[in-house]
Amino acid sequence: MALAAEVPRGDPAAGRAAHDRHAQLRKPPNSLGDLESLGVALAASAGHSPPPIPLSPVVLVAAADHGVHARGVTPWPQTITARMLETICAGGATVNALARGVGARVRVLDVGVATPYTVPDRAPVAVRRAPVRAGTRDLSTGPALTVGEAASAMRAGAAETRAALDAGADLVVPGEMGIANTTAAAALIVARTGVPAVEATGHGTGIDEATWRAKVALVETAAARAPAEPLAALAEVGGLEHAAMAGAVLAAAARRVPVVLDGVSSLAAALVAVDLAPASRDHLFAGHRPHEPGARIVLERLGLPSLLDLELRLGEGTGGVLAVPLVQAAARVLHEVDELGELAPSSEP
Numbered sequence: 001m002a003l004a005a006e007v008p009r010g011d012p013a014a015g016r017a018a019h020d021r022h023a024q025l026r027k028p029p030n031s032l033g034d035l036e037s038l039g040v041a042l043a044a045s046a047g048h049s050p051p052p053i054p055l056s057p058v059v060l061v062a063a064a065d066h067g068v069h070a071r072g073v074t075p076w077p078q079t080i081t082a083r084m085l086e087t088i089c090a091g092g093a094t095v096n097a098l099a100r101g102v103g104a105r106v107r108v109l110d111v112g113v114a115t116p117y118t119v120p121d122r123a124p125v126a127v128r129r130a131p132v133r134a135g136t137r138d139l140s141t142g143p144a145l146t147v148g149e150a151a152s153a154m155r156a157g158a159a160e161t162r163a164a165l166d167a168g169a170d171l172v173v174p175g176e177m178g179i180a181n182t183t184a185a186a187a188l189i190v191a192r193t194g195v196p197a198v199e200a201t202g203h204g205t206g207i208d209e210a211t212w213r214a215k216v217a218l219v220e221t222a223a224a225r226a227p228a229e230p231l232a233a234l235a236e237v238g239g240l241e242h243a244a245m246a247g248a249v250l251a252a253a254a255r256r257v258p259v260v261l262d263g264v265s266s267l268a269a270a271l272v273a274v275d276l277a278p279a280s281r282d283h284l285f286a287g288h289r290p291h292e293p294g295a296r297i298v299l300e301r302l303g304l305p306s307l308l309d310l311e312l313r314l315g316e317g318t319g320g321v322l323a324v325p326l327v328q329a330a331a332r333v334l335h336e337v338d339e340l341g342e343l344a345p346s347s348e349p
């Protein structure tokens, strides 16, 4: 797909330049540990050292529902997706609180919310309505989406991301809201990695052991049907918000804009994006290490070190938003710290 062809690789020479610069700064070598690795990765992604300091972060919350909700894979009613969309637009969700804390803008994209909702014209956060269908079909009984529907949601996510970048955003956190989406995310992760469902399926918002076992069995069966082609696999078992987030990853990566990932759904989406465009890996950063087991499998597969480890299990983009100050700090060090100069230890006694 055209989106995937536009993603450039990171530039190793820019990464090396950042690495060398760290060694010249007014501090002992390697004293900033993982923050230095982060600065190197940001420089490689940007193709420039020092990399830009991302001062206009945006969290793009893709919202959609899931036909598999009917299988009892989550204790929450499907209507919560719409109610939480309203909450996010009103500024009262966790992602809003955390975004205010780091100065991130929130954008909401409806790619398939099944329940009607109301967002006042003057809401603090607007919603872009681009519904592909009123939630996916039940992934446990057949394809959740057609490939055309998955591609539409992916294009909507890419378009919304480009709109945010055109408006000045310089860092993207893909977030989501979709009751039952940890089931789709697990199925997608199993389909793309081949790990057993029992290792990749988590408890989501909180289910008992009997429900979890049923969720595992359902994920195993559905993932086994998924074709090898990434977009077709996403259509078979994924969700509309996963497709939109994959589009967001590709659109940001195409412009060398860092993408800071959050929970299991954003990681499942990133896995598809990297399968479609391997170069997009060079623009990905893991905001945190989620509690969900499937998320941890993706981090390993993509070789992404996580910035925070807080046992978060929420989604919405929260764990990505929390890591934004670390990304800014890593870039800022490369811009603002003095050089060692005459403080450099001399070889003379």
Ligand SMILES: Cc1cc2ncn([C@H]3O[C@H](COP(=O)(O)O)[C@@H](O)[C@H]3O)c2cc1C
Pocket: 073, 074, 075, 076, 080, 084, 176, 177, 178, 179, 180, 181, 182, 183, 203, 204, 205, 206, 314, 315, 316
């Ligand atoms: C009130 C509420 C707010 C949320 N914010 C994010 N999620 C998270 O939980 C859902 C996925 O979990 P599961 O697969 O177990 O349904 C997604 O909407 C995800 O964003 C929420 C869930 C609830 C209930």
Ligand SMILES: O=C(O)c1cccnc1
Pocket: 182, 203, 204, 205, 262, 263, 264, 265, 290, 291, 292, 295, 312, 313, 314, 315, 316
């Ligand atoms: O890790 C996540 O993103 C997550 C976990 C539980 C429920 N919703 C999201």
